[in-house]
Amino acid sequence: MLSLRAQAFSVENLIRPSPPNSCSALDLTSSSVDHQEHTISATATTEPSSTSSTITAVSNVKTRSEPGVPLATVHRSSQQERGHPKKRRRASIDSAEGQVEREGEEVKFPRKSLSEHGRQSVSMVENKPDCSSEYEVVPETTRAKNANTSSSRDIHLAMKSGNDSDSEENARSSDSPIPGSKILVNLTVAPRDGETTPIDLNNNNNNNNYNNSNKLAKYPDDDSAPMRDENFNSFLKVKRIDHGDLLFLEPHLDHNEGLAFGNQPQFCVAYRQPQKTSLVTQFCFCHGDVPCRGHPGILSVRDCHDHSRELLAELVHADLWSSFHSLGTEMIITKSGRRMFPAFKVRLSGLDPNKLYTVKLDFLQPDSRKYRYIYHSSQWVVSGSGDTLQEPPSYVTQEGPISGKDICYQVVSFERLKLTNVESCRPGQVSLVSMQKFQPRVVVEEHALSSNVLRERFEIIFPQTSFIAVTAYQNQQITTLKIASNPFAKGFRDSGKSRQMLYPPSPSFPLSSPWSCLPMPNVHNIFGFDQKRPPSKDSVDLDICGLENLYKLKKLQRVDNSLMKLEDERALRGKANSYLTNLNNVHGRNLPTAPDIPTLYPVSYKQQKSEQLTQQAQFYQRQQLYVSYHNQAQQILQQQQQYVDKTLMTSVVNSSNAQFNEGSNTAVCNSAFERPSPFGTFRVPPLFYPISSHLYSQDTSNVKETHLSRAPDLPPLLLPFQAHTYQPVTRLSPQLESICDDRIPGLQQETSRHFDSPRQSPDRSPRADSSPKVAKPISLPRAPSVTSSGSPNSSPTQLSHSPL
DNA sequence: TCTCACACCTTTGAAGTGG
DNA sequence: CCACTTCAAAGGTGTGAGA
Numbered sequence: 001m002l003s004l005r006a007q008a009f010s011v012e013n014l015i016r017p018s019p020p021n022s023c024s025a026l027d028l029t030s031s032s033v034d035h036q037e038h039t040i041s042a043t044a045t046t047e048p049s050s051t052s053s054t055i056t057a058v059s060n061v062k063t064r065s066e067p068g069v070p071l072a073t074v075h076r077s078s079q080q081e082r083g084h085p086k087k088r089r090r091a092s093i094d095s096a097e098g099q100v101e102r103e104g105e106e107v108k109f110p111r112k113s114l115s116e117h118g119r120q121s122v123s124m125v126e127n128k129p130d131c132s133s134e135y136e137v138v139p140e141t142t143r144a145k146n147a148n149t150s151s152s153r154d155i156h157l158a159m160k161s162g163n164d165s166d167s168e169e170n171a172r173s174s175d176s177p178i179p180g181s182k183i184l185v186n187l188t189v190a191p192r193d194g195e196t197t198p199i200d201l202n203n204n205n206n207n208n209n210y211n212n213s214n215k216l217a218k219y220p221d222d223d224s225a226p227m228r229d230e231n232f233n234s235f236l237k238v239k240r241i242d243h244g245d246l247l248f249l250e251p252h253l254d255h256n257e258g259l260a261f262g263n264q265p266q267f268c269v270a271y272r273q274p275q276k277t278s279l280v281t282q283f284c285f286c287h288g289d290v291p292c293r294g295h296p297g298i299l300s301v302r303d304c305h306d307h308s309r310e311l312l313a314e315l316v317h318a319d320l321w322s323s324f325h326s327l328g329t330e331m332i333i334t335k336s337g338r339r340m341f342p343a344f345k346v347r348l349s350g351l352d353p354n355k356l357y358t359v360k361l362d363f364l365q366p367d368s369r370k371y372r373y374i375y376h377s378s379q380w381v382v383s384g385s386g387d388t389l390q391e392p393p394s395y396v397t398q399e400g401p402i403s404g405k406d407i408c409y410q411v412v413s414f415e416r417l418k419l420t421n422v423e424s425c426r427p428g429q430v431s432l433v434s435m436q437k438f439q440p441r442v443v444v445e446e447h448a449l450s451s452n453v454l455r456e457r458f459e460i461i462f463p464q465t466s467f468i469a470v471t472a473y474q475n476q477q478i479t480t481l482k483i484a485s486n487p488f489a490k491g492f493r494d495s496g497k498s499r500q501m502l503y504p505p506s507p508s509f510p511l512s513s514p515w516s517c518l519p520m521p522n523v524h525n526i527f528g529f530d531q532k533r534p535p536s537k538d539s540v541d542l543d544i545c546g547l548e549n550l551y552k553l554k555k556l557q558r559v560d561n562s563l564m565k566l567e568d569e570r571a572l573r574g575k576a577n578s579y580l581t582n583l584n585n586v587h588g589r590n591l592p593t594a595p596d597i598p599t600l601y602p603v604s605y606k607q608q609k610s611e612q613l614t615q616q617a618q619f620y621q622r623q624q625l626y627v628s629y630h631n632q633a634q635q636i637l638q639q640q641q642q643y644v645d646k647t648l649m650t651s652v653v654n655s656s657n658a659q660f661n662e663g664s665n666t667a668v669c670n671s672a673f674e675r676p677s678p679f680g681t682f683r684v685p686p687l688f689y690p691i692s693s694h695l696y697s698q699d700t701s702n703v704k705e706t707h708l709s710r711a712p713d714l715p716p717l718l719l720p721f722q723a724h725t726y727q728p729v730t731r732l733s734p735q736l737e738s739i740c741d742d743r744i745p746g747l748q749q750e751t752s753r754h755f756d757s758p759r760q761s762p763d764r765s766p767r768a769d770s771s772p773k774v775a776k777p778i779s780l781p782r783a784p785s786v787t788s789s790g791s792p793n794s795s796p797t798q799l800s801h802s803p804l
Numbered sequence: 805t806c807t808c809a810c811a812c813c814t815t816t817g818a819a820g821t822g823g
Numbered sequence: 824c825c826a827c828t829t830c831a832a833a834g835g836t837g838t839g840a841g842a
């Protein structure tokens with residue numbers, strides 16, 4: 001959703017203050033070397049038009065290099081050279097073109113070319129780290145046709161949707177890699193019209209059923225289903241990927257009529273448990289690719305060999321990626337190479353700081369089809385079979401192994417990587433095929449000189465980063481969003497000038513895991529603008545929110561520069577107060593008094609004076625107070641939701657076992673969000689929590705209040721992260737807005753679209769957006785302008801209009 | 805479908821300046 | 824020597840004409 005100027009880029013690195021002699025960012029977009037190791041992977045990706053959250057599962061077959069394999073040599077530059085502050089740009093050129101001339105530490109590692117053999121037998125790592133078995137590696141095309149390796153597998157599925165104590169039991173009785181978070185589900189596949197066609201996932205002959213991408217899998221109604229909660233009557237769209245080892249499960253909540261959040265993604269986890277092939281199975285969970293203001297693009301990745309090892313990965317600018325993904329991301333490829341936009345950057349946490357790792361970005365092909373864009377219907381269609389690359393085009397950092405400490409302290413950036421359509425691409429480039437789909441994948445592997453030892457290996461796939469390679473943009477909306485969000489394309493914007501951004505960066509959450517090598521030192525300054533270090537240039541140019549900008553440009557209107565009007569601010573304040581009042585009244589709890597909502601948001605640091613810095617500090621303080629209060633309120637609300645959900649579920653199923661145990665229910669919910677570790681429990685932020693439909697449904701408002709009035713005492717407030725990870729909050733969350741909109745008619749239209757994905761509501765889809773019901777965008781409140789002299793909370797008349 | 809020249813813009817680092 | 828400013832070159836971007 002935003003791009004940062006060079007100075008602002010350092011903000012990202014405030015997350016992990018760089019250790020001495022380290023560069024500000026871990027730029028891995030340098031010249032490439034061949035693979036050290038080949039990995040066969042199957043990848044689940046979302047469809048560009050998908051509207052729900054995404055499950056990614058990755059199966060890996062790791063090939064081992066055998067003794068005697070020739071060694072490839074790479075040169076590793078010294079840290080000092082990499083981190084020279086005034087050589088950044090030149091270093092980039094050097095890294096791309098003059099790498100061979102650079103003298104540095106020489107690291108050797110095994111290299112083995114799969115393409116040389118085409119079909120060969122290699123050893124395969126099994127679940128047990130100390131054993132291996134023979135496995136046949138076949139080319140991608142062959143594997144696609146012989147996609148029967150998924151047979152004889154159960155699909156374990158966990159959905160956090162409220163009350164699933166059954167699922168907890170099931171989970172405990174099985175060997176899920178996430179204890180207490182999965183259930184065994186027999187899937188029934190049905191087309192979208194609701195007709196149900198049973199599918200035996202254990203039957204090889206059912207592959208054809210999977211090949212229908214628009215199939216739905218439904219929880220069966222028979223008694224064999226371990227879960228028969230009607231509240232859990234969720235539909236799953238099951239899509240099979242050609243590679244065969246991957247299953248794409250897209251939850252579609254079909255029971256939530258009246259749900260204020262529409263298709264608010266629910267927390268889901270799926271993984272495949274191989275039974276015959278002993279494939280190492282890895283799974284990820286994903287918050288969903290909905291561009292919310294929460295924490296999209298955060299994955300928990302298990303070590304392929306040791307499932308107790310966990311890596312947390314966050315996609316930088318995930319919300320921007322999601323914005324593109326919702327439209328069908330296109331990436332330009334040219335002869336000379338074109339950068340990816342958004343740039344591929346990730347934050348990693350959980351690596352052993354004392355080990356060396358190799359980081360690679362490769363581009364998987366979800367399918368080998370060629371696509372064509374239909375302008376009239378604004379959609380991509382299959383136009384035939386395309387080229388299947390024998391190996392996924394990959395990009396390996398030339399800098400050789402990097403310590404886990406360095407990786408975790410910095411943003412792993414591939415921003416200088418270039419995509420080309422020339423087969424014999426130069427170093428620093430990746431050769432792709434036009435009009436075909438690709439899915440970037442980050443592979444982090446422990447570096448070891450000996451190939452006989454098992455190494456940590458993480459494969460990270462953010463589904464929202466998939467794209468179609470093109471030589472010219474096909475979708476005008478993509479062009480619009482690129483122009484709106486890419487600073488280099490500012491010349492094509494309406495104003496022709498840089499517009500100061502009114503949107504803060506989407507909040508990130510501190511990556512943390514039991515093995516985090518990060519001390520997480522100054523949590524007050526991470527993930528936000530360091531007040532002591534305002535950008536040296538004239539402004540922090542946080543680029544235009546993709547969604548809003550797209551909305552504007554779609555309407556082909558030249559909208560006033562998103563300045564917050566007095567009414568908007570008052571409405572925002574009113575909504576917050578209404579929400580808080582309601583919360584107090586309904587729950588009968590004495591909540592802390594909500595602080596004032598910050599009026600202003602800093603957009604310019606030009607001619608900044610010390611007294612204005614003080615004002616800003618006060619401003620941030622107030623924001624933090626508000627966020628703290630808001631988070632506490634949300635916690636209470638969520639706990640109340642659990643109670644309501646449980647009660648409603650009980651009445652529906654009319655079960656004799658309708659006695660609820662609040663503690664166990666909380667445990668069910670928390671189990672999916674608390675990561676056990678030898679050092680305690682790691683809590684995933686509350687934005688991962690499932691959102692109940694009932695509490696926000698007007699239809700069940702009476703029920704809600706009834707149950708809320710009988711809600712049991714709640715445990716003390718839990719403030720896992722949010723108390724320390726304040727971002728300048730300038731808007732209410734969707735939950736908060738939804739609540740308030742019920743009480744304040746007329747506000748929803750104005751505000752909801754800022755949080756909702758265009759895919760969440762057909763009314764907000766690009767083609768449906770010509771509706772005049774959304775009259776004007778609401779911008780964020782602004783911080784005290786450096787040129788203004790008023791207090792941060794003073795009258796909005798101090799707001800200055802940014803020039804168009 | 806692809807290439808290329810182009811205008812417009814950002815980024816970058818060297819040079820200049822002053823304390 | 825350091826911090827800061829200025830400036831010009833390099834490079835990134837989508838456009839639109841043409842192949």
